[in-house]
Amino acid sequence: MRSSCRGAGRLVCIHRVRSCSSIRFIKSKYVCVFDKSALKFSHQQRLFRTSAVLCGQIVQFKLSDIGEGITEVTVKEWYVKEGDSVSQFDSICEVQSDKASVTITSRYDGIIRKLHYNVDETAYVGKPLVDIETDASKGVAPEEDVVETPPMSHEEHTHQEIKGHKTLATPAVRRLAMENNIKLSEVVGTGKDNRILKEDILNYLAKQTGAILPPSPKAEIIPPLPKSETVPAAPKDKAHKIPVSRPIVFSGKDKTEPITGFQKAMVKTMSAALKIPHFGYCDEIDLTQLVQLREELKPLAQLRGVKLSFMPFFIKAASLGLLQYPILNASLDESCRNVTYKASHNIGVAMDTEQGLIVPNVKNVQVCSVFEIASELNRLQSLGSAGQLGTNDLTGGTFTLSNIGTIGGTYAKPVILPPEVAIGALGKIQLLPRFNGKGEVFKAQIMNEASDCLKKKERKKEDLICYSVIRCIKSCHYRSILQNCKPKLSIACCEDARHKLKHQIIEQLFCFSKCKSPLGCSYQDLTALNCR
């Protein structure tokens, strides 16, 4: 529905109009009188936002000459649709001709009323491309958004001429400038063709007021206006006072997007995960020995091109624990009637990628050495960051470890990933003071570890699983593996003669698969070593 107007604009009814598919009532708000002279604001006037242009005059915007004698082009993309309002110099569409892509920009301010071509159709130079409804009155550029403000010449905020160049800014940007008494000529434009953008106005304001604006350009926060700096002339109407500090006007809009793809799948999985009754257990582990061991083994791994972190040790230790407590490497069926004890220890490692939480797993850890695990982990990590993990890498996991330590966290309460029954979360290793048996303080490398496991409703099973976790963690296996890990042969470290031998043995320990005891091997095996 359109507003009506009479003549060259003596008496005008301004209606609030919305052009949308459902029928809306026209609310007629205020009638106001204005003529050209009254365009300099006085505060008695209240002009309201109009979203439609007065007095439509349809202009056929023809496709202008492309150059090189080209007569026809293919329309490739429309940037506007019928009903959109455009400003002069806004992009309307993209056309292509013989390897040249051309952006067609609007010559007028107005509303798009008709698109003459569909995408992939041929458009002709000199023929109409779009119909734009413009404001009839000439001389004054159409002012669409007008707000009550301290006096500022109307003309200043239309097309300002600076050294023969027009200042480009959309009506919204002009309004923002006007509300804050900024002359567009003072602002540096960083947009296309030196166009002044919203960010430019905000930056200018920030410099003026010293206000710290939030980094996100999406929140249109307009800082409070300073007292007197930017007000040019004393307002004629004394009733209007500029407040000392205006409340910050936040005009950001909510944005709704559908959840698709991977995120949708994660929502499903996590919802299912949180339905599982959980039992959590947290503890602290002294890893001083492990830290030392890793330092010794790191260069050996590097020689083979493998980056050795702490994870391979934890993974191996977890697997050794699972050997003793296979219920933690199990899966319950949907009806919670049957437990399947999985033979392979496919231990998943949670990775945080751009997409979200991905959990690839290392297969058959029960038969891998720490070194093999480290190597496989490297492979998974590089594929993960390149976004190239395969289905085999991402399925078949039976137990998961999640490392919060890498992002600096010390505590965590992880969520079990179905169809598994348990998950371990590892915090950061920190150097902390602890008391030993004699009451002396010593330095210890401490890590907080939290596990979660399935808590079954049946009394018996519940006890079994939870108890397993506690035993597994606390008593002999997981924790003690890590706490007590040192090379089985601890040849005195300062003896030069045996130094070389010690390193060779450590190397062999490191590389052996089918470890018979935590991280080491039996003495019989050692005697069969090849010394280099």
Place this chain on the structure above:
Amino acid sequence: MVLQSSLKSCLQLSCILKTPKAGFRSTMSGGLIIQSISNDIYQNLAVEDWIHDHMNLENGQVLFLWRNSPAVVIGRHQNPWQECNLRLMRQKNIKLARRRSGGGTVYHDLGNINLTFFTARKKYERMENLKLVVKALKALSPQLDVHVTDRYDILLDGQYKISGTAAKLGRMTAYHHCTLLCNADKFVLSSVLRSPYKGIKSNATPSVPASVKNLFEEDPSLTCEMLLDAIAEEYATQHQIDHHITLVNPADETVLPGISNKTEELQAWEWVYGKTPKFSVSTCLNMVYKDSVIDVKVDLDVKHGRIEVCNIDLPEQWLPPALCSELVDSFTGSKFCPNEITTLATTLLRVCPQDDEMHSRWNLLCENMTRLM
């Protein structure tokens, strides 16, 4: 010594491009030759964008020289699945970029040079630019048989393409850029520019394949540096300016304010893949399962790089129908991207009944689907 002069050059550029308070960019007069110190395709495309948007070229022009580490560059309105072997590119870590100009797909590596001629819109003239290049080549190596075709290609020995052209026209400025093969890896070029994807129906601009040759093969004394220098010299002569190449750092916000936003935009998935014109994929997966081959008809509509409509015709009961529809439902709206599909499908598998047989079928189907992407 070299470092000092390049620093000096960078400062000079910022003086020319610096904006006074009034938001008025100084007008170019005469000409300017600049060269990028970066080999990153996205950064260099961003520089082109920046010059196009911010420089006033009413009275002057700019020649921009650049080279990139291995990348495939598709035209503004092209379909990457139709144009190149994305799978191979991922394996070889070859980047994919979509430029803002039209035209077809090219392969860049350090053995290829890129030239961009910036002018005022009214002075847009591709033939002149290419003739300039040919003149420079002949000055460097007089026995070279090179000429410009009416399709704005440069041919060597009358049959081998050594340069492709594309252009972008804006309201006030325009640019014409072209490649020039000096000693690029032809083997990689031909393997990445061959699409393995079948069944694609699209209105995207197709590329016209051509046999290529390196200038180096004709004249082994030629190097990229020599070519760049010769072309800069010819340009300087023709526009009566100093033969002086100003180095530009595409990561420098002080010289090129707003450049990092442009670089980010060019790297974003929404631009590179999301700007693909609507297309459909209609094909048959031949899945090898145990001892038989299962034919699965697949029909997909892809819009803005996302699967809008998905139809998978599986043999009856091969997968439980409820799961099948769950899978199809999750594909809808998802990016047409193998990583997205893989992570999506494997995540969903966690909440499906734990049946090994079913799992392996599910995985097989997903792997085959990702081969389309």
